[in-house]
Amino acid sequence: MQLYLIRHADAVAEQENSLRPLSARGRxxxxxxxxxFQRNNALRPAQFWHSPLARSLETARLLAEGLKLDxxxxxxxxxxxxDDPVEIVTRIxxxxxxxxxxxxxxxxxxxxxxxxxxxxKLRPVGFEVKxxxxxxxxxxxxxxxxxxxxxxxxxxxxxxALFGAPPERT
Numbered sequence: 801m802q803l804y805l806i807r808h809a810d811a812v813a814e815q816e817n818s819l820r821p822l823s824a825r826g827r828x829x830x831x832x833x834x835x836x837f838q839r840n841n842a843l844r845p846a847q848f849w850h851s852p853l854a855r856s857l858e859t860a861r862l863l864a865e866g867l868k869l870d871x872x873x874x875x876x877x878x879x880x881x882x883d884d885p886v887e888i889v890t891r892i893x894x895x896x897x898x899x900x901x902x903x904x905x906x907x908x909x910x911x912x913x914x915x916x917x918x919x920x921k922l923r924p925v926g927f928e929v930k931x932x933x934x935x936x937x938x939x940x941x942x943x944x945x946x947x948x949x950x951x952x953x954x955x956x957x958x959x960x961a962l963f964g965a966p967p968e969r970t
Contacts, residue, residue: 802938802955803892803917804845804902805910806863809833809932811855821854822862829932830859832963834866842956843867843934845902849876853906859932860904871902879905885913885922893950897939910935917952920944932960 809826822830837843844867848860852875864871878887888903895901903913907929914927917937921944929935940953 801895801897802844802900802936803952804843804900805914805929805935805937806859806902806904807907807910807929807931807933808853808855808859808904809862819854822858826855826859826932827862829960829963830862830866832960833932833934833958834863836958836963837863837867842936843902844869845871845900847872847874847899848902848904849874849879850904851876851879851906853880856904856906860902863902863904876903879903879909881906881909883909885909885916888913889916889949914954916949918954920947920949920951930959930961934958 809829810823811820811826812823814820848864848871850856850860850873857873860873864873910929911925911927912922914929914935915925916922919926927935935957936955937952938955940951942951943949944951
């Protein structure tokens with residue numbers, strides 16, 4: 801099983817649209833990701849779990865369609881910015897390990913989730929997931945001593961800066 805953590809691409813400001821769909825810049829970021837992953841086939845999830853927020857769904861949809869994946873888009877509780885990452889880890893551990901899965905979400909949730917997977921605890925946070933970034937993980941074998949949860953290790957990290965994207969807005 802490979803697990804991909806994907807932060808949504810750039811979204812419009814809340815003052816412009818309270819639903820905060822992707823901006824033109826965010827759609828372009830997704831296009832660059834699609835072009836990159838078309839060349840190497842490194843992103844191949846069977847499902848995209850996404851938060852209920854528009855920018856998360858739109859990022860998942862653009863990636864799935866652009867990569868021509870027959871992957872289900874599944875709105876999934878527990879992927880909002882302030883949700884507890886333990887909830888998602890518990891769900892992942894109950895899954896069939898032969899299926900690759902992408903989680904499209906938000907900060908600070910994704911950084912905490914990545915840290916939990918690798919370190920077995922939430923703090924100190926060991927990752928920073930920028931908008932439009934993708935991190936890939938796979939089980940490392942064994943479990944974390946204190947939590948008893950499956951150990952994971954990071955395979956790769958694709959940062960939007962790799963494609964010459966402008967710096968992230970704050």
